[in-house]
Amino acid sequence: QPRAVADTLADVLGIMPELFGDGAYQALRQTGRVLILACGSSYYAGLTAKYWIESLARVPVEVEIASEYRYRDSIPHPDTLVVAISQSGETADTLAALRFAREQGMPLNLAICNVATSALVRECPLHFLTRAGMEIGVASTKGFTTQLVALYLLALCLAQGRGRLDDQAELQQLKALRHLPKAMGAVLALEPQIIAWAERFAGKEHALFLGRGLHYPVALEGALKLKEISYIHAEAYPAGELKHGPLALVSEDMPVVAVAPNDKLLEKLKSNLHEVGARGGQLYVFCDRDSAIEPADNISAIRLTEHYGALSPILYTLAMQLLAYHTAVARGTDIDKPRNLAKSVTV
Numbered sequence: 001q002p003r004a005v006a007d008t009l010a011d012v013l014g015i016m017p018e019l020f021g022d023g024a025y026q027a028l029r030q031t032g033r034v035l036i037l038a039c040g041s042s043y044y045a046g047l048t049a050k051y052w053i054e055s056l057a058r059v060p061v062e063v064e065i066a067s068e069y070r071y072r073d074s075i076p077h078p079d080t081l082v083v084a085i086s087q088s089g090e091t092a093d094t095l096a097a098l099r100f101a102r103e104q105g106m107p108l109n110l111a112i113c114n115v116a117t118s119a120l121v122r123e124c125p126l127h128f129l130t131r132a133g134m135e136i137g138v139a140s141t142k143g144f145t146t147q148l149v150a151l152y153l154l155a156l157c158l159a160q161g162r163g164r165l166d167d168q169a170e171l172q173q174l175k176a177l178r179h180l181p182k183a184m185g186a187v188l189a190l191e192p193q194i195i196a197w198a199e200r201f202a203g204k205e206h207a208l209f210l211g212r213g214l215h216y217p218v219a220l221e222g223a224l225k226l227k228e229i230s231y232i233h234a235e236a237y238p239a240g241e242l243k244h245g246p247l248a249l250v251s252e253d254m255p256v257v258a259v260a261p262n263d264k265l266l267e268k269l270k271s272n273l274h275e276v277g278a279r280g281g282q283l284y285v286f287c288d289r290d291s292a293i294e295p296a297d298n299i300s301a302i303r304l305t306e307h308y309g310a311l312s313p314i315l316y317t318l319a320m321q322l323l324a325y326h327t328a329v330a331r332g333t334d335i336d337k338p339r340n341l342a343k344s345v346t347v
């Protein structure tokens with residue numbers, strides 16, 4: 001993972017629209033709104049990008065599940081930048097949604113993709129190639145984290161085009177991005193602690209993942225990874241939704257994983273976690289090193305070594321992926337080739 005992210009950043013010498021291809025300078029300036037189309041993990045990358053683009057660039061973003069988009073009577077806007085995200089670039093639903101958007105009169109199309117020769121890249125006038133290399137497993141891992149890097153760069157370029165990123169801020173952002181591979185290495189070093197959790201998960205049949213704000217899509221991705229490779233039924237909720245239904249499921253048989261970095265939503269999240277603890281739920285909390293979350297009988301915590309601000313979802317995603325991976329190892333499932341799934345869904 002650190003190498004895939006370093007490779008993806010290798011050609012990034014500055015925050016420049018040209019990173020997204022010839023003509024991107026004009027296109028990104030014209031953009032009045034962004035529509036993101038994707039499936040599976042790539043869709044969750046898109047949900048994360050919505051937070052980034054709206055807060056950094058103040059451009060409104062819609063994120064649509066590509067397999068649904070063309071069946072809805074949505075309202076097209078010609079100044080929309082349509083961003084299609086796909087690791088393989090061959091996902092039939094994502095290609096169909098993109099073509100539908102074009103037919104609706106939205107020709108500003110950008111592909112975020114890992115395969116240079118894919119249909120998606122061929123069809124989009126603008127593209128950013130992630131450098132995840134070959135993903136052996138069906139479930140997207142480094143494909144996902146490198147998509148997040150690409151989307152963060154897009155948010156920065158849009159912000160710059162709107163005068164929201166001065167030279168000083170650009171330097172700081174580049175520094176944070178370049179440090180990412182090292183910070184990811186520090187998350188990978190947490191593996192022994194994650195293995196100990198995974199051994200406890202292996203005997204369970206259900207799990208709940210909670211996050212808030214920017215880290216809600218990380219919870220969604222954590223639940224998806226666990227489902228895909230360990231076949232444990234997992235659901236993710238924004239933690240504030242607990243009391244609107246999922247709290248009824250909480251019991252000591254269902255581990256509850258919380259993505260809990262030190263951000264402005266942590267206090268709210270803590271009170272949500274308290275509701276879980278009060279009902280006998282076992283909490284597994286991923287938090288920052290200096291977090292005020294204290295372990296207790298029903299609360300275990302794994303602390304990530306640094307707080308990473310807006311880029312923190314990339315680090316927390318690694319922890320989720322490791323948890324799913326080691327749970328699958330403990331259950332003896334075929335991690336690279338999960339039953340019923342295909343690497344690219346071309347029909």
Ligand code: F1P
Nearest residue numbers: 040041042086087088091139140
């Ligand atoms: C989309 C996706 C992956 C998932 C699996 C099936 O693929 O849903 O997220 O892990 O591989 O396909 P893509 O469009 O990103 O290639």
